[in-house]
Amino acid sequence: MTTRRIFLRNSALAMVGAGSAPLWLTRALYAAGAPAPRKKVLIAIFQRGAADGLNVVVPHGEKAYYDLRPTIAVPPPARGRDDAALDLDGFFGLHPSLAPLKGLFDEGRLAIVDAVGSPDPTRSHFDAQDFMESGTPGLKATDSGWMNRALRPEHGKISPVRAVAMGPTLPRSMCGREPAVAVQDLAGFQIGDAQAAGEFEKLYADSPDPSLRSAARETFEAVAMLQSIRKQPYTPAGGAQYPRGRFGDSLRQIAQLIKADAGVEMAFADIGGWDHHVNELGQRASEGQLANLLREFGQALSAFWRDMGDRMEDVALVTMSEFGRTARENGNRGTDHGHANCMFAMGGPIRGGKVYGRWPGLQKEQLYEGRDLAETTDFRDVLGELVARHSGNPSLDGVFPGYTPRFPGLV
Amino acid sequence: MHKRAVAGSLFLFCMFGFAGAAGRFSAQIPKDGKIRHALSRLTFGPRPGDAERVRAMGLKKWIDLQLHPSRIPENPVLEAKLKALDSLYMTSEELVFNYPTPQIARLMASGQMAYPDDPDRRMMIRKLAARFQQAQEQAGPAQPAIADLLTPEQIRTLRAGTPQQRLTAFEALPAEKQDEVIEAMPGVRLALFDAAPPPLRRRIELAGGPQQVVARDLLEGKLLRAIYGNRQLEEVLTDFWFNHFNIYLDKGADHYLVTEYERDVIRPLVLGKFKDLLNATAKSPAMLFYLDNWQSVAPSGRTAGPARRGLNENYARELLELHTLGVDGGYTQKDVTEVARCFTGWTISQPQRGGGFQFNPRAHDDGEKIVLGTRIPAGGGIEDGERVLDILASHPSTAHFISWKLAQRFVADDPPKPLVESMARTFLKTRGGLREVMTAMLASKEFWSTDAYRCKVKSPLEFVASAVRSVNGDVDYAVSLANQVGQLGQPLYRKQEPTGYSNSSAQWLNTAGLLARMNFALQLAANRVPGVKMDPAGAAGLGGPAGVALGSPEFQKR
Numbered sequence: 001m002t003t004r005r006i007f008l009r010n011s012a013l014a015m016v017g018a019g020s021a022p023l024w025l026t027r028a029l030y031a032a033g034a035p036a037p038r039k040k041v042l043i044a045i046f047q048r049g050a051a052d053g054l055n056v057v058v059p060h061g062e063k064a065y066y067d068l069r070p071t072i073a074v075p076p077p078a079r080g081r082d083d084a085a086l087d088l089d090g091f092f093g094l095h096p097s098l099a100p101l102k103g104l105f106d107e108g109r110l111a112i113v114d115a116v117g118s119p120d121p122t123r124s125h126f127d128a129q130d131f132m133e134s135g136t137p138g139l140k141a142t143d144s145g146w147m148n149r150a151l152r153p154e155h156g157k158i159s160p161v162r163a164v165a166m167g168p169t170l171p172r173s174m175c176g177r178e179p180a181v182a183v184q185d186l187a188g189f190q191i192g193d194a195q196a197a198g199e200f201e202k203l204y205a206d207s208p209d210p211s212l213r214s215a216a217r218e219t220f221e222a223v224a225m226l227q228s229i230r231k232q233p234y235t236p237a238g239g240a241q242y243p244r245g246r247f248g249d250s251l252r253q254i255a256q257l258i259k260a261d262a263g264v265e266m267a268f269a270d271i272g273g274w275d276h277h278v279n280e281l282g283q284r285a286s287e288g289q290l291a292n293l294l295r296e297f298g299q300a301l302s303a304f305w306r307d308m309g310d311r312m313e314d315v316a317l318v319t320m321s322e323f324g325r326t327a328r329e330n331g332n333r334g335t336d337h338g339h340a341n342c343m344f345a346m347g348g349p350i351r352g353g354k355v356y357g358r359w360p361g362l363q364k365e366q367l368y369e370g371r372d373l374a375e376t377t378d379f380r381d382v383l384g385e386l387v388a389r390h391s392g393n394p395s396l397d398g399v400f401p402g403y404t405p406r407f408p409g410l411v
Numbered sequence: 412m413h414k415r416a417v418a419g420s421l422f423l424f425c426m427f428g429f430a431g432a433a434g435r436f437s438a439q440i441p442k443d444g445k446i447r448h449a450l451s452r453l454t455f456g457p458r459p460g461d462a463e464r465v466r467a468m469g470l471k472k473w474i475d476l477q478l479h480p481s482r483i484p485e486n487p488v489l490e491a492k493l494k495a496l497d498s499l500y501m502t503s504e505e506l507v508f509n510y511p512t513p514q515i516a517r518l519m520a521s522g523q524m525a526y527p528d529d530p531d532r533r534m535m536i537r538k539l540a541a542r543f544q545q546a547q548e549q550a551g552p553a554q555p556a557i558a559d560l561l562t563p564e565q566i567r568t569l570r571a572g573t574p575q576q577r578l579t580a581f582e583a584l585p586a587e588k589q590d591e592v593i594e595a596m597p598g599v600r601l602a603l604f605d606a607a608p609p610p611l612r613r614r615i616e617l618a619g620g621p622q623q624v625v626a627r628d629l630l631e632g633k634l635l636r637a638i639y640g641n642r643q644l645e646e647v648l649t650d651f652w653f654n655h656f657n658i659y660l661d662k663g664a665d666h667y668l669v670t671e672y673e674r675d676v677i678r679p680l681v682l683g684k685f686k687d688l689l690n691a692t693a694k695s696p697a698m699l700f701y702l703d704n705w706q707s708v709a710p711s712g713r714t715a716g717p718a719r720r721g722l723n724e725n726y727a728r729e730l731l732e733l734h735t736l737g738v739d740g741g742y743t744q745k746d747v748t749e750v751a752r753c754f755t756g757w758t759i760s761q762p763q764r765g766g767g768f769q770f771n772p773r774a775h776d777d778g779e780k781i782v783l784g785t786r787i788p789a790g791g792g793i794e795d796g797e798r799v800l801d802i803l804a805s806h807p808s809t810a811h812f813i814s815w816k817l818a819q820r821f822v823a824d825d826p827p828k829p830l831v832e833s834m835a836r837t838f839l840k841t842r843g844g845l846r847e848v849m850t851a852m853l854a855s856k857e858f859w860s861t862d863a864y865r866c867k868v869k870s871p872l873e874f875v876a877s878a879v880r881s882v883n884g885d886v887d888y889a890v891s892l893a894n895q896v897g898q899l900g901q902p903l904y905r906k907q908e909p910t911g912y913s914n915s916s917a918q919w920l921n922t923a924g925l926l927a928r929m930n931f932a933l934q935l936a937a938n939r940v941p942g943v944k945m946d947p948a949g950a951a952g953l954g955g956p957a958g959v960a961l962g963s964p965e966f967q968k969r
Contacts, residue, residue, distance in 0.1 A: 124703075126662050126907050140729070140909060141738060160922065169900050170921065182923040189926065193933050199959050200929050207964035212868070215920040216964070222922050 038314050041258055042391050043267045044147060044173060044383075046133070047297070047321035049274035050125060053341035054327060054373060055281070055290055056098070057112055057355065061091035064362035068328040072335075074285040083286035088112070092355050096286045097294035100302035101344075108353035109305070109312075110346040111410050115357045116377040117323055121369075123337035125275070128322035132379060133172035135400050146380075147266045148176030149399045150387045159263025160222035166250035166269045174268055181222055186253050189226045197223075229260045240307035243299040247271040251304040259311055265391070271297060274321060277334040305346065313348035316390045316411070318382065324373050327362050338372035343382055349390050349411045356408045381405045436827045436857040440864050446470055448864055451969040452821050453477055454643035456869075456877025459949045474853055478682065478846055480642035489639035492886070495609040496628040499670060503696065503765030506667045510621040511536060513543035520544075534590070535617045560591055569599045574606035593618045604888075605941070612888070622667075626660060629670060630893035630903055637876035638886055648681035648849075649673065650872065651820055656692045656734060657911035658701045660904035664762040665700050669904055672697035685813060685843030686804035689734065693800055694768040696759045702726035702909060705758040707751060709776035722776075727751035729909045735803040737812030746783055752776040753787060753795035810838035814848060820914040821852060822863050830857040865968045868916035871899030873969060874928060878935055878961045883949025888942040895931050895940070900924045925967075932962030 059065050060076040074095055077087035085093025086102045092114065094102055104110040120137035122128050131137040135146030151163055163180035165171050174180040183189050191197035204216030234256045242248035250269035257264050273293055282288030301319075305312060324341035340360075346352065360366050360374040368374040384396050384405025396405055440448055446465050450457040453474070465473045476483055493499060498506055507515060509527050518524040520540035526533045557566060561584075568580040569592065581589060581603055593600055593615055600615050607615060616624050633650075640646045653673055660669050676695045680688040692698045699705040707723035727750035731742045756775030760766035770793040779789040783806070787798055803809055814834035818826030833855065834848050841847040852858055869877060875896050879886065886892065896903055900919065906912055934940050936950065936958030945957065953960040960966060 124662070126659060130907060141732065143910070169897075169902070170923065179922070181921070184923075191926065191929055191933070193958070196929070196933055196956070196959055196962070200962055203959070203963045203965075209964060209968070211917065211920050212925075212964045212967060215922065215925050219922040219925045223926065 038261070038311075039263060039265050040391050041264055041267065041315045042147075042150070042386055043254060043269070043315060043317040045301075045317065045319040046129070046171070046173070046268070046270040047274050047319060048125075048129065048270055048272040049321070050128075050323050050325060050337060051274040051321040051341065052276060052280060052290060052325040052335050053114070053321070054324065054335075055285075056095050056294065057088075057114055057342045058085040058093045058095060059091060059359070059362065060085045060087070060093045062359075062362050065327075068362060070329070071333050072281045072285075072329050074281075083284040089355055091359075095291070095294050097291045098298040100298045104302065104305060104346060105353055109350065110344060111350050111352040111354055111356060113343045113345070113356040113377055113382050113408060113410070115340045115360050115373055115375060116343050116379055116382060117340040117375040118379055119375060121339075123323065123339075125322055125337075130172060132320060132322055135173075135380060135383070136402070144176030145171070145173035146383060146387075146399055147173045147268060148178050148180055150391060150393055151178040151180075151266060152393050152395075153178070159265075160218055160225055161257055161262045161264055163266040164254070164257065164264055165267070166253060171268055171270065174266070179218055180266070181218075183226070183253070185249065186226050186230055186256065190223055225262055229256065229262060232260070236303065236307040237309050238306040240303040240305075241299070242303040242307075243296045245296060247296060248300045248303065251300050252307070255304055255307045258308070258315065271300075276325075277330065277336060278332040280329075280334045301344075301346070316345065316347035316349055316386050318386055319344040320379060320383075326371050327367055327373055328371065339368040340373040340375035343379065345382065345386070345410050347390075351410060356410065377408060378403070378405070381408055382410065385410055436823070436830070436860040436862045438861045439856065440859050440861055444864060445859060448859070449474065451865070452858075452867075453647060455637040455647065455873060456880045456969070458880045459883050459952045477642070477644035478849060478853075480645035480682070483641050486639050486641045489635060489641075492635050492639065493632060495612070496632055497613075498625050498628040499632050499674065501670065503667050503671045503767075505765070506625055506670060507763075507765040510624050510667075511539075512622050513539055513620075516540040516621075517543055531614060532617070532621075535614075535621060538590075538594075539621065557592075557595055560588055560595075569596065574602065577603055578606040590614075625666060625670065626904070627890060629660070629673070631889040633872075633903055634876065634889035634892045634896075635886060637872065638879050638884070638889075645678070645681060649678045651817070651914075652681050652688065653677050654906070654911035654914075655816065656688075656698065657906055657909055658697045658904070659907050662701055662907075664759075665697055667765050668695070668697035668700060668762075671695075680845075682846040682849065685809075685838070685845055686800065688845070689800050689804050690797070692734070693730070693754075693796065694757070696762060696765075696767060698726070699757060699759050699768065700762050702729055704754055705762060707755050707757075708774035709752070709755045722748070722751055722755065724748060724751040726754060730799075730803070733909055733911075735812065736806060736808040737815075740806070740808035740812060742783060749780045749782050750799055752778070752780050753782065753791075753799045756793070757796055804843055805839070807835070807839065810835040810843075814838055816914065817848065818852060818857075822858055823866050824915045824917070827857045830855050866916075867969050868919050868967055869969050870912065870919060871896045871901035871924070871928075872903065874899065874967065875931065877969070878932060878966070879943060881949070881953065881961070881966075882935070882957055883946035884935070885944045885946065886942060887944070891941040892943060895927075899927050899931070928967065929962035932960075932966070933958040936961060 054065065055072065055074055058074045066073050075081065075084040077093050078084045083096055086096060086099060087093045088105060101110055118128060118131055118137045120128070120131050122131070130140065133145050134142040135149070136142040147163065158179065161181055163174055163178060165174050165180065165182045167182055167184060170180055170182045191200065201220050204213060207213050236242065236252060236255065242252045247269065254267045254269065276289055279288060280290045282291065285291065308315060320343050321341050323337060323339055325335035325338040327338065330336050356377070358376040360376050362373070364370060366374065380400045380403050384400055385407040387393050387399055388396055389407070389411035393399065446462050447457070449470060450461055450465065498510060501509065509532060511519065515524065516536045516539040519526050519536055526536060565580055569577055572580060577599065581592065584592065600618060604612060604615055616627060636646050656677065658665055658669055658672060660666060672695050676691045680691060702725045703723045704726035707726070708721060710721050724747055728747045731740065731747060731750065732738050736742055756771045758769050758771050758774065760769040772792055775792060777790055777792070780787045780795065782799055783802060785802055787795055791798065811831065815826060815831045818831050818834060822830065830852070834851050837851040838848050857863060875892055879892065893903055897905070901912055912918065935943065935945060936956065938945055950957040
């Protein structure tokens, strides 16, 4: 078996080098010998800047929400109003910009976890992102990320894009011992000059330094694989329309990699701009900064779903943001740094159509430190369940050391 | 064993296979390789002719000079280039004032704060305040229509002319129109930059927001010094010690505090006493802000600020773990808390205005503390923290940890134990004399051993700077080079974690990084990195096409 796989690999890469690898061969290359032809894929989306969870998943059944936010609350669901919350379960509603996701929730494909977050009290973006990505709240010395630790050490041939992050550098979540690649865009992941590329490949293959040799081998394999994938012009399926911008591009390229059977198991993308201290919403809740950003966010996720079609069966996608924002609006029609937030999970294995997590309430005495939504679910409970039950890695102690996740029952 | 050392030793084990432990780091580099080794370790890579210059002077004398940077006249080319980056010479307070945030600009516009004297700057700040006001009021940005401002002929020249034609057309416009063009035509702005004289460059940079200039100057300064500086070892050490006492530029007020920190706290002390360096970082607003100590108050402290504040252990922990003893240096959680109590009240007078260090006795925990077994009696005030720094600076674990880290950077990923021990003895004997520790390392047989020779992978900064140096590149502006360093995985001044970047080779061996290195090499060789021109005569020395030589595995090593 091993021999066959190596043969396939070498011939495929040779053909790729000659510019003629057929897609079936690339597919066979990474599927050969594996018991399940399709990999389970876990995708993490980071909303950097601390999204205001209370205006994303709106607790319209809670009077205190409207008391705390006289000018930037999302109105309760109302027929015929396009600036009102979209009711989910009689208590929570989605921000109107997330209309593209409402159907997914109703079909039981999208789950929401509310009042979820990190137990660490920090309100620093910098620390909180770090803790959430390392997966070890309160511990700064952790030198790897939770997604990298969630990859099980594998022997034999590993796909060069097994763990892939869309962006210029490898995010903290993916740093660590297992190989992981950062890809800014698929088109750019190549060596500009073909002749030089050949010379580099030879020079590195002959290098006496084994570390450089193997890093270069991984690089050239990833380049070759992405080159063959790029050859097929990509049209999103099902008429999916990704929004313009980096986030939509990231999700489209992740879909492209998964559908090309490139061997992706972990993927990461991020979207910034959630730090709304001033004028969070416009005169109407469906306008303004948060509304615009949520529109992009919701459209991208829903386009990804449509594009993936039945391939979504193998995929779980989860979103997170470093912390939530103050329950009370501030003096500039914005919100300041807070505590708990909401997370979305969607995909084939997700039991959606439900808002998970215990709602702690927004009365003064129910708020964390008298000002923020309290955390009743640890973010590691959500991620841990996905890693264990979806990605099939039961050794969570290695992924979230010192913490035993309590699964909310999403999968 | 130190965690990072384990990773390093695995790497070396792979590299050298079964070389006997006893024999490692003993075989010496042949004489003709020594100069190359010294240049690759103590500088940002040799320029054409450097080896000959060192040979003429004598290696020993060259090393001695590098250890005494004040005796080396600085390169006038560097000085001229740095002069244009005026923010590098300002105090934190001056930075806030001259390159304000939108909030500060608003204070100026509303008369609550004075404007800077410079008329260009004053106008820019007025505009910034107006823009900020518009954003507040949610009015759409009032972009002037280009067609109303300029004739079609002018627009054509600005959009499509040669750099010189564009500049001439631009300079022919009246001053207000120039500003409108800079603001409304980002493409023209970029194209003009190449041909623009320094004052116009500054105006173009200001259009991106005055606070961007502060970061930009820092990045440019770092690259220019690495590429052009004559005091190369001082620059390498400044990079090392900044990274050891890391600060993150994008954490709030630190945006305006890093310039002064690197210039006045780190650089002058890199070959001084460790204790002075430690003290200076502990009292620097940049560190106090970055590791939150400025907000740390005694649990019972009666401060005017929000009531939720209390003890913050952040600085105390990193001080022990990263700055001095090392993670296995023999301290407990209790020590962390006690150290944090000692530093309560060490704060900043006005962090958002570039203010300085301040001790606030009302926030200080005045009770007795016990740190690493030493009793610090009640009532010590500011001296509690100073006492802690004394204890730490002369602690054997600190001597060992600092020596190990220097040896990891300069000798090998898994530095030989006898070398580290001998450096640590020098550290203790000389009360933390960093020049003496470096001298001891440079006199050791391990430093000059074949096992140390070219065994380190360059960091992205080392790679980019050494590539430009090796082709005698002429750097007109260094922003693109700095961005390249970031693309390779080492955004300068932007390492969020207090750990700083790793000094171990393994850190820099990943697919995206390697690919980006090869592409950078090709771009540089094709003169496609904006602001940089390769010297063909300099590149000739590389043997073969410059792009392939600079992207080759051999060039990744030092």
